[in-house]
Amino acid sequence: MHRILFIILIIGQFSYAQITVRDSISKYPVSYATISFGNGNGLFADDEGQFIFTKKLYPDIDSLYISALGFKDLNISTENLTNQLFLSPQASKLDEVVIGSKLNRKFKEEKLKPYLDDDYYNCWLPTIESEIAVYFPKTTTKDQKLAAVSFPIALESKDWKKRKRTNSEKKKFSTLFKVKFYNNNNGIPGEVLTYETIVFRATEKNGDAFVLDVDKFDIYIPKNGFFVSLQVLGYTDKAGKLLPNKKYKEIESKKGDIIKIPTNFRPLLPFTDEVESKNTYIKRVFISGNNWVKFKNGNGFQSSLLDKNLFNYGIGLTYKTYKDE
Incomplete structure (x- = not known):
């Protein structure tokens, strides 16, 4: 019984060590999302939208703020973390004067x-x-x-x-x-x-x-x-x-x-x-x-x-x- 409880405790500490940030619609990973801790510190997801977070690594962090270009920000309590987090895309607000059709002129x-x-x-x-x-x-x-x-x-x-x-x-x-x-x-x-x-x-x-x-x-x-x-x-x-x-x-x-x-x-x-x-x-x-x-x-x-x-x-x-x- 003690061994079982110890294993459960270890799993609880590391079950969400690797978290993936995904697009809520396409379900594709969101590359290089910004993970802010709310205290001026943070880290980044990799090209597959993955980052590592556990309470053992960051015991003083109780909330994460996830952001990425083209998506709405996500605020989530570390108590509610799962191994996948989903960001909602937001409509582009690009200025048509800046981004336009390709020019074929000399x-x-x-x-x-x-x-x-x-x-x-x-x-x-x-x-x-x-x-x-x-x-x-x-x-x-x-x-x-x-x-x-x-x-x-x-x-x-x-x-x-x-x-x-x-x-x-x-x-x-x-x-x-x-x-x-x-x-x-x-x-x-x-x-x-x-x-x-x-x-x-x-x-x-x-x-x-x-x-x-x-x-x-x-x-x-x-x-x-x-x-x-x-x-x-x-x-x-x-x-x-x-x-x-x-x-x-x-x-x-x-x-x-x-x-x-x-x-x-x-x-x-x-x-x-x-x-x-x-x-x-x-x-x-x-x-x-x-x-x-x-x-x-x-x-x-x-x-x-x-x-x-x-x-x-x-x-x-x-x-x-x-x-x-």
């Missing part, structure tokens, strides 16, 4: 170069709690389509003493990122321009920048500009599968409280002082309704980057600018 390809830097001290340390968005104005009155985005990344040398050598061996990493595109809502990121889930895996083999081809998403530049955002999801295995990484470090405060500090993921993201205006915004993704904040002095940021006047993440773009008919 075009000229224009490029805005990324700002590269392998100086570790000039880099943002990515954590899963922060989403970075960079604003880009429309450069012409002509129709423009976004073809590619170049995300600069900093490569770290295995040997610190050889870090300034271009041929030094680099530290290995395999990291998954999520990308979003927003319209410009009075100077801050507004509605998304596409509800497609866009992710990419970066490794040290990509060099100083990862070039993401977005031509197939038919993103046409709004007249008041747009934002490109980047959000780290975590490390992956060799096949690109998101791993259940340890997202937080637990540190005991002087009062004896346990504080969870977000883990930094590689690669680092180089910031630049070569852009005159302050175009970079930051958002904490696990806080519902949290506002975008411009990355500048006086906005509550404590960063050595600001002390060096490094205000912007230097994303590069490739446009297709169409000729007049």
